[in-house]
Amino acid sequence: MTGEAADPNTAGTPAAADGAGAGAEVIRVERVSKRFGPVTALRDINLHVARGEILGLIGDNGAGKSTLIKILTGFHRPDSGRILFEGTETRLRSVAHARSLGIETVYQDLALIDGLPVYLNLHLNKELTHGPLPFLRRREMRRRAREALDSVGIEIPSVTAEVGQLSGGQRQAIAVARSVHSDAKLLLLDEPLAAMGAREGTQILRLLRRLKQRGDLAIILIAHNYSQVVDVCDRVNLLQHGEITFDRRSADTSVAELLELVHAEYRVEA
Numbered sequence: 483m484t485g486e487a488a489d490p491n492t493a494g495t496p497a498a499a500d501g502a503g504a505g506a507e508v509i510r511v512e513r514v515s516k517r518f519g520p521v522t523a524l525r526d527i528n529l530h531v532a533r534g535e536i537l538g539l540i541g542d543n544g545a546g547k548s549t550l551i552k553i554l555t556g557f558h559r560p561d562s563g564r565i566l567f568e569g570t571e572t573r574l575r576s577v578a579h580a581r582s583l584g585i586e587t588v589y590q591d592l593a594l595i596d597g598l599p600v601y602l603n604l605h606l607n608k609e610l611t612h613g614p615l616p617f618l619r620r621r622e623m624r625r626r627a628r629e630a631l632d633s634v635g636i637e638i639p640s641v642t643a644e645v646g647q648l649s650g651g652q653r654q655a656i657a658v659a660r661s662v663h664s665d666a667k668l669l670l671l672d673e674p675l676a677a678m679g680a681r682e683g684t685q686i687l688r689l690l691r692r693l694k695q696r697g698d699l700a701i702i703l704i705a706h707n708y709s710q711v712v713d714v715c716d717r718v719n720l721l722q723h724g725e726i727t728f729d730r731r732s733a734d735t736s737v738a739e740l741l742e743l744v745h746a747e748y749r750v751e752a
């Protein structure tokens with residue numbers, strides 16, 4: 483296998499979780515494996531991310547990125563290995579359980595409802611009501627929506643605009659804003675930059691930097707655009723055939739090196 487074997491104890495941020503402040507470890511995956519019948523999707527995966535850190539997860543189609551994300555969201559159970567959440571070994575029993583711990587995911591399809599305004603999308607499944615009848619507290623929801631968008635520096639013309647009328651970048655930003663409520667600790671982003679123009683991609687990268695600066699959130703970003711990964715992530719992990727084969731600080735690698743590693747296995751010798 484090409485590349486440098488990943489050692490969870492030598493690359494990246496300090497391993498010890500002190501339970502508070504930027505730099506404290508949020509998630510640590512140790513020797514996690516996952517099979518689907520005859521297919522080994524993940525083999526002995528080691529990975530860690532701390533608060534205020536963005537980890538880029540790259541790899542070719544079928545490398546195991548989505549499976550790893552689905553394990554961290556509680557959707558799949560690993561066959562072996564363990565997961566430490568904030569320093570404590572934790573069995574992620576379900577998506578609801580992972581969310582209750584503060585593990586949030588933004589998937590490619592964003593799960594927004596086009597026909598609803600921005601503020602209702604931001605409150606999906608947690609609408610504010612008052613009285614014995616479920617009357618929506620629309621004014622309060624609009625206020626909170628504006629606050630949530632402002633807190634991450636997202637500019638939307640109006641919180642009453644229908645989401646379906648917004649650009650791809652704005653929709654992505656709303657999906658991220660919805661995930662990073664005050665209790666979120668780990669944000670998993672599955673290809674947020676795919677199919678996005680240069681200007682919109684830049685806006686999302688700016689948003690990720692702002693979230694990083696907050697210092698209270700650990701972020702794992704799956705992306706195919708290596709220049710964006712090197713630009714915004716603190717560290718890069720490369721998955722190949724279900725194994726992490728490379729774990730390096732972004733400052734110590736380059737787009738050329740990542741391309742070389744990913745494409746080396748497909749090179750046809752002359």
Ligand SMILES: Nc1ncnc2c1ncn2[C@@H]1O[C@H](COP(=O)(O)OP(=O)(O)OP(=O)(O)O)[C@@H](O)[C@H]1O
Binds near residue numbers: 547
């Ligand atoms: N539910 C499943 N049942 C059977 N095989 C699966 C399942 N989910 C994933 N796999 C297999 O596990 C391997 C890893 O798939 P995974 O979707 O995690 O890769 P990926 O890196 O996310 O790929 P892509 O970039 O194409 O989304 C693949 O061989 C895939 O076919």
